């Protein structure tokens with residue numbers, strides 16, 4: 229619009245000249261009504277004090293939080309084009325300004341700054357003020373501004389509406405008029421829409437959470453114990469009355485199949501396999517939970533479109549008065565039932581371990597990292613007559629050499645500088661009448677090996693710096709992923725100690741040598757995941773072919789991760805990490821099974837090399853994946869002559 233028109237309208241009141249620009253015409257008339265002076269920036273008393281601005285920003289905290297990443301993104305798109313972006317609240321106060329310094333400084337001169345008001349009542353016709361009144365996207369260019377000091381600028385503003393369609397804010401982009409481009413309007417509208425969408429999503433999330441909270445509140449405050457199962461018979465919900473009555477944590481049952489938890493009438497079991505009949509089932513049935521009979525009222529769960537979602541079981545008041553049941557199983561009370569193993573080799577190891585549990589003999593468990601040595605140790609403890617006492621695990625590889633002795637045997641007052649006053653008992657004393665689990669025994673320094681041997685022979689300890697002998701009655705279980713016999717040959721491990729420890733030797737084979745265990749284990753870990761899912765045949769095939777250097781622990785991690793990423797309820801190859809897909813035909817597995825120099829030591833170094841490759845030489849990550857401490861990893865790298873730098877590409 230030529231400057232002349234502005235002059236004529238302002239000076240002569242010739243509004244007719246604007247008849248082709250109805251939006252500007254209306255806005256200028258309003259500006260006159262509001263008493264705006266056209267020749268200056270109308271610096272009225274309309275900028276917020278520091279405190280008032282802070283309060284306003286707090287009030288709009290959620291909006292600012294949601295809008296910031298979106299306008300920052302917009303800024304990155306426009307960066308370097310001398311553009312400023314503003315977020316404005318519904319009354320015209322600028323909440324946030326972001327942009328290139330040069331233009332921001334320029335605009336400070338006309339007080340287009342955070343905390344200033346840009347309503348038409350304050351500044352006459354301008355992008356922000358006019359869009360607030362029009363409640364639609366508006367661009368105001370150069371002389372279309374009512375006030376002359378804004379004539380070098382163009383502004384593009386788009387409104388932001390809340391879920392109730394009320395205008396709550398505005399997004400504006402301002403730049404020098406000579407640099408303005410009409411496409412900017414589309415960008416501003418898109419960004420304002422993105423903020424709106426995010427506001428809706430947040431609102432929805434809040435409402436959903438509220439309604440879930442409310443439903444939970446109701447369900448936990450009724451007098452009935454209730455649980456329900458999905459179409460496939462997996463328990464998906466349990467209210468607190470039900471978990472109290474059954475004496476279990478909801479998390480212990482959720483995700484488990486109803487048949488694995490309750491003893492069900494045969495006729496009902498048949499129905500579960502015939503999905504249709506099962507989901508129509510109503511009425512009463514009698515089920516058994518750990519030897520207690522429970523009467524349950526069944527009710528099909530039907531969705532809003534008539535779809536069958538599962539069945540709700542409510543414990544009838546009659547049975548819900550039954551007091552429960554066997555004591556609850558502690559989380560760390562691992563028993564042999566928790567050890568999954570279908571392969572002959574695992575069945576043999578489990579059989580041997582069960583037998584060993586009945587004795588008080590020292591046990592040596594050998595197996596690669598992550599094969600389940602600790603699980604075995606805990607199961608043996610829990611099934612043995614030491615199970616009333618504690619299970620104390622000590623990782624000999626994770627403790628600095630200088631501290632191992634006092635950790636194991638304790639120390640007396642004043643044994644060394646920094647020793648705790650009054651002394652401290654060691655793990656052997658703490659484990660009295662229970663089990664001590666000496667993990668990574670191969671890492672034990674030689675001079676401690678001598679002391680350990682004495683303890684095993686004498687069944688008594690002397691604290692560091694003490695003289696008194698303290699008798700102890702503990703079952704010792706040691707574990708290692710090293711080949712101790714070759715360590716003995718190299719003078720790293722004492723033969724006499726080896727014989728003392730190796731009274732019963734339980735070997736746990738690596739997972740790749742018992743591939744029939746892979747899927748049962750995978751399904752076992754899935755059954756513990758909060759979301760129910762199954763594994764697709766192509767994904768199964770990948771799992772079965774992989775070399776599993778990290779053994780069961782690696783499998784567990786991958787399954788837990790896949791289950792949390794899988795939305796469809798079926799784990800497909802896309803839910804599995806790329807490296808396992810790439811490595812399913814790994815040349816390593818070939819070397820390992822056919823190589824002439826195959827022994828545990830080679831295997832250890834191959835495993836470490838493999839994991840280091842995958843972790844790109846990051847030792848923290850590699851140690852985590854190998855399930856060993858970083859110190860142990862460094863020690864191993866040194867011993868095996870492996871340079872971690874080789875893998876840092």
Ligand SMILES: Nc1ncnc2c1ncn2[C@@H]1O[C@H](COP(=O)(O)OP(=O)(O)OP(=O)(O)O)[C@@H](O)[C@H]1O
Pocket residue numbers: 566567568569595596597598599600601602603604709749752780781784854855856
């Ligand atoms: N047979 C199994 N059945 C069920 N879970 C298992 C089995 N074997 C191992 N796991 C699980 O795999 C993980 C690793 O097991 P564990 O810690 O006992 O291995 P480890 O041999 O002691 O490893 P490391 O040598 O690295 O210490 C644990 O989460 C354990 O619960």
Ligand SMILES: [Mg+2]
Pocket residue numbers: 601602667
């Ligand atoms: Mg372990």
